[in-house]
Amino acid sequence: MTRRTIKVDQLARVEGEGALHAQVIDGKVEHVELNIFEPPRFFEAFLQGRDFREAPDITARICGICPVAYQMSSVHAMEAACGVTVGGALRDLRRLLYCGEWIESHVLHIYMLHAPDFLGYEGAVDMARDHAALLQRGLRMKKAGNAIITVIGGREVHPVNVRVGGFYRLPERRELTALHDELNWGRDAALETVQWAAGLPFPDFERDYELVALRPADEYPLNEGRIVSNKGIDTDAAGFEDIFEEIHVAHSTALHGNTKARGAYLVGPLARYSLNFDRLPESVQAAAMEAGLGRECRNPFKSIVVRAVEVLFAFDEALRIIDRYERPAEPSVPVEPRAASGQWATEAPRGLLYHRYDIAADGSIRVAKIVPPTSQNQPSVEEDLRDVIAANLALDDDALRGRCEQTIRNYDPCISCATHFLKLNVRREGGGETCDAS
């Protein structure tokens, strides 16, 4: 019996601490675990007893890349609990802020984290030596997203201007119109990004996912919509916990999300796009079709193209909102606490982000529940890995390991924002061919 071991102590280009463990025996994938060993962070516990108005600033600290998502899910959940709806220009500004985050997060992943997989580089630095113009374009696009967040959120990272009911300070119209030219450039650059991403080499791989995303009445989803799936789910956020569950598995400190009825499901760009193609502006639909995506996409490796399409949408939507912005009289609407429970989901760059808060009459938080997209996607990541390994057993160790890493990065997993490394060992045994990664 011969045994081969492949070890990667540090998988770059994902967020958080984790490892992969897989076993292949007699040519059959017997076991796949995405081990997440990052310590639990107890946010839900230390929200208890805090004032309901503190939730957006506390939960923003969960993630350095997608703080806006946490702020948006929390303020909407609190407003739902208190029976308040925020509309008009304040609603538009929230969409605009979210567009900034999508641009920033997606562009980072497309250009610096994911593209090297397709072009055969160790990372963005190696890639930059041969593709300087490409990286320069990506950095400038990301900066345009950051600029939106700075103007509306007060600063680039962990914005401080979001409050339950609206904002603390509203931007002047001239502050937003000052962004116009760069966002216009960004829209063109995003279209080029879609066209460039469409030309990357994609493994022929699709799975029959249960795709789950928000679906609003008449727009591409960011802050609201019913939670729907391609397998029959159609609920408001209040029904989320009836349909979905989180389970603890021994090999992960992050909970695993499943539908109670059918198990693993997929949230994120592929799900959003496939369930909301008809909600995209016609020009964005046309760009997607030209890129060969079709109205649905179930190839996770093509998520890089779908992200590019969503970046194009985000620039387009940001320009639309800026062009019609009139500064409202008040930066927020009053929100009075009451004893109630509020549930809400928004679309973080990586997918559905669900929050529930039970608050007391004095506004203190009794219970907080947060279900982030990476938890929900973990079982799907493992199922992808199982199929990818099974389909690629003929690859040598290096190539198979690389394909596994790429499969994980398809999800832009945000295991945490504090540290980042993932240990991956693939061990194979000849004869009974065992592939073991830990």
Add this chain to the structure above:
Amino acid sequence: MRRLVIGIGNSDRGDDGAGLAAARELARNIPQVVTVVESRGEPAGLIDQWQKADVVFLVDACASGVAPGTIHRFDARLAPLPEHFGAVSTHGFGIGAAVELARAIGSLPASLIVYGIEAGSFEPGAWLSPPVAKAALDVAARIADELACLST
């Protein structure tokens, strides 16, 4: 000549706040001479910042295994930063990678001096340890001296 000092770190993680402490000291002492910004080390933001300047000083905590408070100085135009500059960072992009990315795309400033302050502890919620706090002040003084030399 546009001059910029960038302090990098996290004040809530013990000695990881060393770069910020040095930058704040400079901002207090010579704000008319230099622009001081604080950063969490996000590479795209760093590259964007230093493209706006000719002379850039960057101060960050590092962990190379020597005594806490040891001061390192590198001229990033001359050579890549040592490995340990990439070790303590988020999202896989250390300062070293940011420098190399900028070098690859032609976005390094005319002068980029990197000061590393050897950290002892990254304990959440802790203050700077005494040797690191002193080193941060020393680095601020050394950067002030270097800036003064540039002016003469």
